[in-house]
Amino acid sequence: MPGKIHPILRIKHQSPRDSKRVPTKIKLLTGTYIIQPLRYKIYKEGTEDHCIACDCKEETLEHLLIECEAWNYLRDPILQTIKNLLTANGDVREEDLTCEMTIQVLMNITKIQQLYRVTSDLMSQIEFQSRRLLFLIHNAQYQLVMKDQAKKKDA
Numbered sequence: 001m002p003g004k005i006h007p008i009l010r011i012k013h014q015s016p017r018d019s020k021r022v023p024t025k026i027k028l029l030t031g032t033y034i035i036q037p038l039r040y041k042i043y044k045e046g047t048e049d050h051c052i053a054c055d056c057k058e059e060t061l062e063h064l065l066i067e068c069e070a071w072n073y074l075r076d077p078i079l080q081t082i083k084n085l086l087t088a089n090g091d092v093r094e095e096d097l098t099c100e101m102t103i104q105v106l107m108n109i110t111k112i113q114q115l116y117r118v119t120s121d122l123m124s125q126i127e128f129q130s131r132r133l134l135f136l137i138h139n140a141q142y143q144l145v146m147k148d149q150a151k152k153k154d155a
Contacts, residue, residue, distance in 0.1 A: 007110040011127045012120075021131035024138045028061070029107055033138075035059045052144050064137065065106055066099055071137050078133040082106075082126055091116045106130045 027033035051059040053070035066075075082105060086092040096116075097105075104111055109126050112118065118126070 012124045021135040074136045090118045
């Protein structure tokens with residue numbers, strides 16, 4: 001809504017470093033984060049739609065956040081922490097954590113706050129982990145893009 005602060009920005013930061021992770025989260029949330037199909041369209045870099053990390057599937061938001069095997073080493077421990085927080089402290093059962101629900105938690109925990117009776121403190125802890133994961137994936141992906149650009153420059 002114009003003129004209103006998004007509820008995700010009202011969640012308390014866990015650390016000063018956490019505030020630096022907000023822009024990546026906001027770009028993902030608002031659809032302005034550049035994934036490979038758009039990067040190709042704008043810069044003609046890489047393959048048209050394949051993920052630059054695994055080169056095996058079209059890069060979509062779902063692929064980037066949940067499916068890409070290249071980011072398992074970053075994703076798995078953080079998603080396990082989020083799952084543990086939700087199942088131990090909220091009204092969430094393990095079977096509730098579908099792919100769609102996981103993306104919702106990563107993108108905007110406020111949408112499920114009332115449904116699963118997530119407290120403000122728990123929401124803050126989960127949001128910290130979410131921002132951390134999104135930022136780590138973003139940085140890892142950015143490093144791949146920079147390596148690819150350097151290779152093209154040298155060729």
